[in-house]
Amino acid sequence: MPQTEEAAAWFAAVYQAVQEIPHGRVTSYGHIALLLGFPERPRQVGVCLKHLPSAADQPSARYNSDTVPWQRVINAKGAISPRGANGAANQETVLGQEGVAIGRGSLGERTVDFETYGWFPSRLPSREGEDESDSE
DNA sequence: CCTATGACGCAAT
């Protein structure tokens, strides 16, 4: 778990943003970072998902693998990040269960067609009209 | 405390 307030806020922001991804769609780590206003930190988005507690482990946690659709986040190349054979295979299964077709790259990477399943809004749907402090 | 590593991504080689 995050050890500083600042980190906790970041984790929560990432989890909330991921929750905005529609069922059956996917987006990238980089896009989540962009939506949050930190285009230079796609890697930190990965850190958050990496530490997302499993629902079985923390059933009542606000953010866990059950409440956050972590499977809808893949890398900018349109592939499920390799990390470990296990994790990627699991993500393929969960993602496939919501109707997303998983392909295979030349190196065996599990791929998703962004043209078909991609979700890349420029701003978070729930925040699109929230900021008006944009004075110039 | 300091170094290494990584569910990333992009520019420059």
Added chain:
DNA sequence: AATTGCGCCATAG
């Protein structure tokens, strides 16, 4: 087309 370098920063050792 494939690598390398770099930014970022939470964790692990």
